[in-house]
Amino acid sequence: MQIRRCAVLFVEPREDLDVDWASLFAGQGAIAATIQWIALAPHLGDEVSVDAAQLAALGAISLTLWQDRVACEAQFGAATITHLLDLGLLLSDAPEGAALRERDEVLRSQHWRPLSATIHMFSRWADMRVDKGMQFPSFEELVENYGTPPGPTIDRRSDGQSIALPQPERARLDDTLFQRYTGRNFDPQAVLPLATASRLLQRAFGSQGEREMAPDAFVLKKLSPSAGGLHPTEVYVLAQRVEGLEPGLYHYQPVRHALEPLSGMTTAQTEELALRMVADQDWFQPAPMMVVLVSRVERNFWKYRNHAKAYRALLLDAGHLSQTFYLLATEAGMPAFVTAAVNEIDIERALGLDPLKDMVIAVCGCGPASGAQNTVEMRYEP
Ligand SMILES: Cc1cc2nc3c(=O)[nH]c(=O)nc-3n(C[C@H](O)[C@H](O)[C@H](O)COP(=O)(O)O)c2cc1C
Structure with a gap:
């Protein structure tokens, strides 16, 4: 079986902050940070978490050339390769890999800029509602939380110099x-x-x-x-x-x-x-x-x-x-x-x-x- 990496992949070291109650009671820092590698592959549409060993394999397997699976397993471990194939971050030429391979082929065939494909695929909403989360705060709530906004205009000359323009005539538009x-x-x-x-x-x-x-x-x-x-x-x-x-x-x-x-x-x-x-x-x-x-x-x-x-x-x-x-x-x-x-x-x-x-x-x-x-x-x- 031949395998290769998906065409587009960005990896984010995502940090989640949490109150660590055990540390708090032990009199230590109360905030715990967990960092994990999040793989953003646009052909999947969903983000997936990967570990350091999987990340190393993804960084070493070609996205263009097909390579022998057995050789990759010898280098990175069979479990790592199998897991990456299951996630769809690695693709195989085997019949059971056809669905994920086809998604990757669609992405390749469109000539997306990799970053653009990633922004697009991971900024889409499903079933978002105005009353869910903080997606639609009112101006009052915004001012309460963030203070007043930056002013509506700026001046670039500190000496106040500017050339007054004539008022426009009324016209058809x-x-x-x-x-x-x-x-x-x-x-x-x-x-x-x-x-x-x-x-x-x-x-x-x-x-x-x-x-x-x-x-x-x-x-x-x-x-x-x-x-x-x-x-x-x-x-x-x-x-x-x-x-x-x-x-x-x-x-x-x-x-x-x-x-x-x-x-x-x-x-x-x-x-x-x-x-x-x-x-x-x-x-x-x-x-x-x-x-x-x-x-x-x-x-x-x-x-x-x-x-x-x-x-x-x-x-x-x-x-x-x-x-x-x-x-x-x-x-x-x-x-x-x-x-x-x-x-x-x-x-x-x-x-x-x-x-x-x-x-x-x-x-x-x-x-x-x-x-x-x-x-x-x-x-x-x-
Ligand atoms: C890119 C874009 C996105 C907008 N999204 C929303 C929206 O989600 N909800 C809404 O009520 N108005 C939306 N608007 C309308 C703006 O709120 C509106 O243009 C603005 O308040 C100025 O008012 P006016 O269009 O009556 O001059 C959007 C406008 C633009 C250009």
Whole structure:
């Protein structure tokens, strides 16, 4: 049997602090620190603990060349090699190793930058809820715990010198820019007219033209910028109450300007999924249409292979799309939202996506406002 190491592996000496009651009663230091090696291998998706002997083997076995298992066992011990194979940090060419080997092959085939793959895979949430843990503290709680925040602006000249700029003239974009705000009080009864949804999807995410840059190498023209012109961000729609659309999940096809139905749902199911997607932020749930932004990494990494900036570019791309989405919603007289506090793992399951290939980045949504002010909003007040 031949074995090799997984393609990407980072190891963290993780420290856990605990009150050591025995030491406390013995009159010694009361805090005990335990340090263990945590292996972060993106193809696994879950972190695993390894010991020093396993770490030594991982540091000496090639990730490229296949080596004889028996020789490795002679060098590092049979138990160490077997355990690493069971964990999936070492891979074998044997049939029983096929599933883990295949995950590693998927990772290799996408041309991820190793650190980017690790950040992505280990920053995803499953079943996170606003009331769980300290993920969503209020401003009051933050100030109580951390003191006041660093000020909203800085000056870089200690002598106070600065050149005053003329006030901008009012111009056409102003109406939309000044009306834009993040909605947190959506009308739970409102139905989004199909024409509104359609314009929003087409202008925010649709193709305005196709160009062949080289034989069989196509790019799309869209109304937001995209790194390398590649537009790798796919758009999935959760329709809760959109005129003429059955409630459920759809994929937006930007060239055909069409929705591909993926799964039909009851209204109760879309409500449950909407809430789960945005980590129980119930102020977003009633939005009649939500849009999930998902990067098809292979498309960007085709050009930006193993590239230090590629991951950042994908996040920036999604940010531009969300702002365009906000402005179109505003133009249509509706608030919108974007959130990165999303349960990526639940969304991947609902959409049947592999996180090594399709990176869930954010969820946007929009809909008519209810007129209530149950949750805080930041509207421009002249
Ligand atoms: C990347 C990003 C993530 C955000 N995540 C959340 C979120 O999780 N929950 C939320 O209520 N608002 C979220 N927002 C909205 C911001 O809170 C909002 O933009 C900010 O308070 C300013 O208000 P405005 O958009 O009305 O001007 C997010 C905005 C951005 C750009």
